[in-house]
Amino acid sequence: MKIDWAALGSVFGVSLVITVALVALFTLGIMGLSRRERAAAQGDSATLAVTGAYACFAACAAAVAYGISLIVA
Numbered sequence: 001m002k003i004d005w006a007a008l009g010s011v012f013g014v015s016l017v018i019t020v021a022l023v024a025l026f027t028l029g030i031m032g033l034s035r036r037e038r039a040a041a042q043g044d045s046a047t048l049a050v051t052g053a054y055a056c057f058a059a060c061a062a063a064v065a066y067g068i069s070l071i072v073a
Helices: 005-040 047-072
Strands: none
Touching: 005 047
16 A cells, blocks of 8 residues: 555645634634624624624635535535
């Protein structure tokens, strides 16, 4: 059996980058929702932060759905 180390390294690199990007995107969504809480406590509106948070969560959900579709197909 011969292992294609270049392909294995490529898969590892792409997986690492995608994982870090998804975690960062989810973290941005959490930060946006926490800004909404902070703004509500101060009596302000944080509609841009909430919209950005929901967009981050939607992008995370889309990436997970795409990954599941790749696994199933």
